[in-house]
Amino acid sequence: MLRVAVVGSGPSGVYTAQALLNQSLVPEVRVHVLDRLPTPYGLVRYGVAPDHEKIKSLQNSLRAVLEDERVTFVGHVQIGGVGGVPPARLAELYHAVVYCVGAAADRPLAVPGEDLPGSWSATRFVSWYSAHPDIAPDGFALEARSAVVIGVGNVAVDVARILARGADELRATDVPRAALGALAGSRVREVHIAGRRGPSQARFTTKELRELGALPGARVVVDPAELAMDPAYAAQEGLPLPAVVRRNLEVLRGWSAQREASVSDAVRRIRLRFFLRPVELLERGGRVAGVRFARTAPDGAGGVQDTGAYEDVEAQLVLRAVGYRGVELPGLPFDPVRGTVPHVAGRVLRDGVPSAGEYVAGWIKRGPTGVIGSNRSCAKETVASLIEDAPLLARRSAAEDPLAVLRAWGLRPVEWDGWLSIERAEAALGRSLGRGPVKIPDWQGLLAAARGEEE
């Protein structure tokens, strides 16, 4: 019997468990999927936007894996860090450990004023409307009239859309109570999305981009002059552009043709801005009051350069969506430049040498790129390495009952029944509010629900 611990129950952790079950070289496998949260699914629960129900429903296929009799969900167990189980001790309990801990820290902008009140990472904002228990449920009061979202990827589009979407539409989702209340009372009227490069280099996908134009009560504004600055846009007919770029440019061209007057009746305006590099967050009365951008222009070599001109955009709320990065897990090797764990085909490298019984998969292995499905092939590669090593691993000692040992160490894991109990409590909370399931946003509430206690 091969006993494997998978640390992290996001897509890469669950796909790792699935690949372990699906292989046939080692027939007897038991997998414990550990997570620091009492809830499974990682960013599918706490990242994917609540109004993207179809992607959210991926939880159902992840669930089928976690309900397999050879798999045990072990929530509320942190590995590494303060109060966590050190990786070296975890390694004593299993033949192999696969780290699938994601890369959910935000990249800094590194400009003055970044930490002013009113300036937040998109990570934090996403965690708030997703009810992540690490973020205070009443963390955002949306008194701002104008918001700037820095970054032109899908996360930037997600946060802009949530800001621009009416709370009425979000009522049908599992958005927590406090966030729905804050969004209902939001005074935000202008949402600027700004990127330092041109539209042909933006990283959003066309489906997500198009969605912005379909929001009731909101209109998208694109400056034709900024589109025209992009060499790819100007040469659209002649250049063999990637399909996604061509489609994005078509969508943007459509919006740029709308006259400002025709969008002035909209409740909210989303302004897509390009060739603007943030250089400073401006302050008034101790809070953020705007963003100073340097105007950039194509440098002829595929990049951009500053033109010497500046533009200030008013904003009482700034959301920085310039990418994610991995966080070092104490006791595990870490490459601070790439923000990932060094590995070869998923085998963790310690001082350049593969470490017996330690593996990685998902964002912490390859960085924060790709869609959810990309984690499946990533996990398969890691499991192939692990299974190749199985004859060696089987000679290592492992605990007969790792859960009993974890409990003896003073931990109180939340198992699958506990998670089902949280699901029931969220459904009951939703019913009491006349909504579908509504997420519980705090640790105390989640743990009480997991243990079937009334709060």
Ligand SMILES: Cc1cc2nc3c(=O)[nH]c(=O)nc-3n(C[C@H](O)[C@H](O)[C@H](O)COP(=O)(O)OP(=O)(O)OC[C@H]3O[C@@H](n4cnc5c(N)ncnc54)[C@H](O)[C@@H]3O)c2cc1C
């Ligand atoms: C805001 C946002 C929106 C996204 N939307 C989409 C989308 O619409 N469509 C799409 O295809 N992709 C989307 N993605 C990408 C997708 O979410 C990722 O590809 C995927 O979640 C990465 O999987 P992962 O398992 O590596 O990490 P994660 O999903 O982050 O899972 C990591 C898990 O590890 C746990 N963990 C972390 N540290 C520890 C520890 N020390 N001990 C124990 N447990 C730990 C965490 O609690 C978490 O459950 C989105 C990403 C973000 C950030």
